[in-house]
Amino acid sequence: MSQTSEVTAPHESPGAEEEVIGYFRAKADGYDLVDEQVYWRLSDELLWEALERYVLPSLPQGGRLLDAGGGTGRWSDRILRARPDLTGVLYDLSPDMSRHAAEKAERGGYQDRLTIVNGDLMNVAADLAGQSFDLVISFHNVLGFVARPTEVLRQLGSLMNIGAQMALVLPNRYHTAFFNITVGNLEEARSAVLDRKGRFTPDMPSMHLFTPVELQGDLARAGLHTQVRTGFPVLVYPGYQETQLEGSSSGVLRTLSDPEHYERIRELELHLMGEASMAERGNNLFFVARRGA
Template sequence: MTQNYQAEVTQYFRKKADGYDRTDEQVYWRLSDELLWEALERYVLPSVPEGAKLLDAGGGTGRWSDRLLRHRKDMSGVLFDLSPDMTRHAAAKSVQHGYADRFQVLQGDLGELGGQVEDEQFDLAISFHNVLGFVDDVPSVLRQITAALKPGGQAVLVVPNRYHAVFFNIFTGNLDEAESAAFERRGRFTPDMPAMHLFTPTELTGTLNEVGLPVSLVTGYPVAVYPGFQETQLDGTSATVQQTLSDEAAYDRIKGIELRLLGEPGLAERGNNLFVVARKPK
């Protein structure tokens, strides 16, 4: 990562760090998180071995390390992230929730992951949400994640969907960013965030195959409900999302629709996020 871009990313997450986990309180992200957890339980966790070791690549405040290590008390984990402002929250969670003895936080640029962790050490590697969008060289980072996995280990990626970025920016009236997403495969969802790589299912599958991580599942989520601008902030709910999801009975029915569609490969392009599972050959 270039020094200027690294500084931009670090500053962005410094401002977000203390309030980052408040997204749990927003109804859209509650639905999104419930779908992601269901995807993990369906497609990933059943084949994660007893005593597995987790790599959370770009894990930030540790929202997903925390959930996995509390759910699977046989697992241990390493979180690797650029932002010290984010990772101090991850470390605090591990103490608060009683797994600090099986959790390690490492600081650094994902482009240098291979120099910080041993090869063939992990059974499961996760990299969720916009993390891979913020690295300079995506194939290089994916090669380093591949090297860190044991043979048979799984990588689970959640990345920003280029097609959704085009839609979202048209929907919110930012045609410059819509054009950037469509033509340059880079963009952003808010004016204050650094521009990032955007992904399509075909491109990401091809890259993973090239680095030695054959894909077993590529899909998207949520596919029927999309965020508004307010959902890009740490607080608040957009009017359309509020109208759609605020009623609990309607929320449950919509969640049921999303769960029924979850995992269908043909819906990847419709997802707000892409969800990809790949496995290192034995």
Template sequence: MITNYIDEVTEYFRVKADAYDRVDEQVYWRLSDELLWTLLERHVLPSLPAGAAVLDAGGGTGRWSDRLLRARTDLTGTLFDLSADMTRHAAAKSVEHGYADRFTILNGDLARLGEQVEDERFDLVISFHNVLGFVDDVPAVLRGIAAALKPGGRAVLVVPNRYHAVFFNIFTGALDEAESVAHTRRGRFAPEMPAMHMFTPSELAGTLGAVDLPVSVLTGFPVAVYPGFQETQLEGTSTSVQQVLTNQEVYQRIKAIELRLAGEPGLAERGNNLFVVAQKPTRG
């Protein structure tokens, strides 16, 4: 029996854990991942110091820890996530890909991050996709992330865009959800999901500024092509996405358009996701 929101989120990811990485097979999310990696290459990785410590906050099956630690063999990583069902897949990846000796997994609620993670330990904290949407108290979690960063360290966040969530739910015929997102800033993309926080660029920047993490980059992605309902599931491709992205020549041309636009601050409101880089001030 599910008794509270944490239990609801835990059960949601328990059911999805074993098949979660099948999202890599969906053409829309492959495009989205390629764009996110490009944003990291442009705005984050070049200035990440040698031997940096990285925290993947809400990292689940370790998809992005895996990519970072394989690309940069000097990095050490810590993955913190609520779901042990998800993180056992991250542990398996670390062994398979040869970085288990520089990778730590911690299970817990992000609201209690400070109880398991030392202050000012990390050069970089990442928290991607819907993680911040699923926490009870967003400012409290962001304060914990800020405390975990070294002075000058950066937080890189990918969060659901409230404006896109309204569009998506109207597009898929879920008007009740569209109204919920518009009026309460909470909603979902599929009926089985727990309701989560949605973010606007200005609200996100304001919340980060209030916890002393001023924003240096704020944009959105993808901005020219959007998911359909099937992309909220772990398998399958929506007809609209299939028509646009499954032809490889067309895919490459659309990717080139997206890369040309990626990072432009005025496009944040159009992104399926918001991408933000915020930096902890150095001590004067």
């Protein structure tokens, strides 16, 4: 089995931490069902293409990966399978989620190359002291759920080798407002615009939201130079059903269920990928940054 440890460092907002743990405990066993939803299949294909274009080619042989907030290991699994020369650490708050990551590692035969650590990202630099990484990934809403995202970015940057890369997928403030307007939740749209915090469903914890300009500045202050600033998907957006673990919204099905339409839309998304002007349009923000000397 993958080596697993739990760190019990203090958290400044235990109520918020417990809310996040409870949310993901309830989601853990069914979380990977999103792989079967046509919208998230497209989103995942675009993210993997982005990694193959902008990240993996410059990752050194024998490098080390940190999956910060890696959950069930969906992305460390793909990377470690694609690159058998890599070793890594999956660091996540939720033991319920990371249990599934350990099972993936066992099935994939890379359990000796992945260490799983349970802890709060607000303490990641101390918890992983003495270790260093060539690639740090933190995908989807992870940094939205921490107490102080800029502090976590600083700590993650401190764990990176010179020249190492960080790849981020983060909740887009503009899309969060748009989404809540489309589902009739104007209070959440107002929160996204005025407070830079929001959520997509009533049962999820409120998240910090990000804009491209603000994120690029936060990365610079952490000593990280932005190389790629974009967003995805930019032409097709999720409906309410895509916030659930199963099912698809009728509009999404009309757009993506036909294989020919799906492939043509995917080609258009890939054509736009990497354009900085697409960041504001993305359901997700996608950034790649490098640590300088």
